Amino acid sequence: MSIAxxxxxxxxxxxxxxxxxxxxxxxFSTWFDEAIKAEIAEPNAMSVATVGADGKPSSRIVLLKQVDAAGFTWFTNYHSRKGREIAQHPYVALLFHWVELERQVRIEGKIEQVTASESDAYFSSRPLSSQIGAIASEQSQPVDKRETLEAQFATAEAKYGAQPVRPEHWGGYRVVPEKMEFWQGRRSRLHDRVIYTRTADGAWDRQRLQP
Structure with missing residues (x-):
């Protein structure tokens, strides 16, 4: 069988x-709860698309860690490629795909760093090995071999022991949505698409889009 x-x-x-x-x-919260109840693997996995200084896009999968009225929050290394691109262009696109439910959610909006206290609180909640890993890895930088990375981990582990300190270059981002689209698969490719757009007064306008 061909891909087509x-x-x-x-x-x-x-x-x-x-x-x-x-x-x-x-x-979103309603759909997210339904994804959890459906026992979808990592329902909080989402694609994050950023744009570099050269205007070229890049994307990767990260894990959503909080959603509330303020927006969608996740954590990473600020010195990573995505962190550098966000610093230059503070707008991103998120994508959730819950294939078992035949659903997608697309989110576009401005992105900002969360407060240091929020980053500290989440960092301290992570498993110890993940805390050490965040300190040890110079994310997105080249490394000659796996052993070098493991040596960096061992050095950080020996230095911090059971009390790692969150590095300043590691923390949270919050995406403040300006557009959110909900997609439900339907027969004959006549999919349902409903898009919300934030208005100047902060309210939300919604309408159906053709598939």
Missing amino acids: DLRKDYSRASLSELDVAADPIVQ
Whole structure:
């Protein structure tokens, strides 16, 4: 079978612009809870797309760690490629794909660093090995071999023991959404798409899009 012949007709559910929540964060939380109940592997996994100084995009998968009225929060190394690109262009696109539920959620918005206290609180909640790893790894920088990386980990482990200190270059980002689109797969590729757009007064406008 060729790649072009791979296809599936979707039929699990429907989505109406008349039935969704007025607030897209509420709608997202409803879908996220349903993804958890469906026992989807890592339902908080999301693609983060950034743009470099050369105008070229890049994307990667990270894990959502908090969602509330303020936005979508996740953590990383600020010196990584995505961190450098965010510093130059503080707008990103997020994508959740819950294939078992035949759903996608697309989010576009401005991104900002969370407070140091928020980053400290999350860093201290991580497993000890993950804390050491965040200190040891110069994320996105070249390394000659695996052994070098493991040596960096051992050095950090010996220095900090059971009390690692969060490095200043590691912390959280919060995406403040300006657009959120909910996609539900339907038969014959007539998928349901509902998009929310934040208005100048902070309210949300919603409408259906053609698939």
